[in-house]
Amino acid sequence: MDRSEVLELSEVSKTFMGGGEPVSVLKELTWTVRRGDTIAIVGPSGIGKSTLLHVLGALDRPDRGRLLFGGRNLFDLDDAGLARIRNRHMGFVFQFHHLLPEFTALENVMMPARIAGMGIREARERAKALLDRVGLSHRLGHRVPQLSGGEQQRAALARALVMEPPFLFADEPTGNLDIENSHNVHDLLLEIHAERGCALVVVTHNMDLARMMQRQVTLMHGRIAEVCPSSLHI
Numbered sequence: 113m114d115r116s117e118v119l120e121l122s123e124v125s126k127t128f129m130g131g132g133e134p135v136s137v138l139k140e141l142t143w144t145v146r147r148g149d150t151i152a153i154v155g156p157s158g159i160g161k162s163t164l165l166h167v168l169g170a171l172d173r174p175d176r177g178r179l180l181f182g183g184r185n186l187f188d189l190d191d192a193g194l195a196r197i198r199n200r201h202m203g204f205v206f207q208f209h210h211l212l213p214e215f216t217a218l219e220n221v222m223m224p225a226r227i228a229g230m231g232i233r234e235a236r237e238r239a240k241a242l243l244d245r246v247g248l249s250h251r252l253g254h255r256v257p258q259l260s261g262g263e264q265q266r267a268a269l270a271r272a273l274v275m276e277p278p279f280l281f282a283d284e285p286t287g288n289l290d291i292e293n294s295h296n297v298h299d300l301l302l303e304i305h306a307e308r309g310c311a312l313v314v315v316t317h318n319m320d321l322a323r324m325m326q327r328q329v330t331l332m333h334g335r336i337a338e339v340c341p342s343s344l345h346i
């Protein structure tokens with residue numbers, strides 16, 4: 113497999129100081145995610161799911177350890193270097209959309225492509241096609257506050273996909289949505305995975321979504337532990 117299709121955390125540790133007590137969230141954790149994988153990260157609040165996703169997606173640096181991608185350790189890069197890698201290879205969807213409120217849906221989706229240096233025409237065409245794909249072709253010119261919660265989350269998904277990243281990460285992508293909108297976003301995530309063959313790593317408390325993934329993992333003593341899907345409760 114191409115080296116740029118594998119992300120590998122190696123001996124990663126991260127400890128937070130909170131209230132004077134150190135909290136060791138990740139402890140010499142080693143884990144590989146490959147293009148094509150679909151993985152749910154589940155487990156109780158505070159166990160370290162978001163921390164793990166943020167380190168895996170190079171949004172956050174650990175205290176120790178490496179993130180190997182394309183034959184190098186991404187944590188050797190400076191912040192601008194990391195931002196470039198994220199822009200080109202990783203898409204993120206969060207519980208709250210993180211769209212820029214003063215811009216329209218179309219402008220928000222175009223933004224990562226423009227940052228990557230893509231011409232305005234191509235960026236606009238890609239963004240339009242993606243907004244169409246997530247059912248928002250009638251909302252291109254709406255600013256973020258003029259979109260419903262479900263529409264905002266679908267726009268955020270379109271934005272995450274505009275650079276066609278091989279790795280798509282989502283942290284509670286439907287934690288803020290009602291059941292119908294949640295199903296809609298779940299279906300979209302799986303369809304996009306099927307179409308593109310990207311990796312899909314989702315932190316979720318939604319066991320329906322977790323069961324749709326090939327693998328379910330949690331954190332135990334700061335390391336990855338596989339979860340048996342039949343043990344997942346709604």
Ligand SMILES: Nc1ncnc2c1ncn2[C@@H]1O[C@H](COP(=O)(O)OP(=O)(O)OP(=O)(O)O)[C@@H](O)[C@H]1O
Binds near residue numbers: 135155161
């Ligand atoms: N910036 C920080 N400073 C101090 N402690 C932190 C910080 N970020 C996270 N923590 C602690 O690290 C632990 C793991 O946090 P994390 O956000 O990864 O949990 P989580 O599994 O995503 O929880 P949830 O399901 O509630 O989102 C928690 O105990 C949290 O209090």
Ligand SMILES: [Mg+2]
Binds near residue numbers: 161162163283
């Ligand atoms: Mg979290």
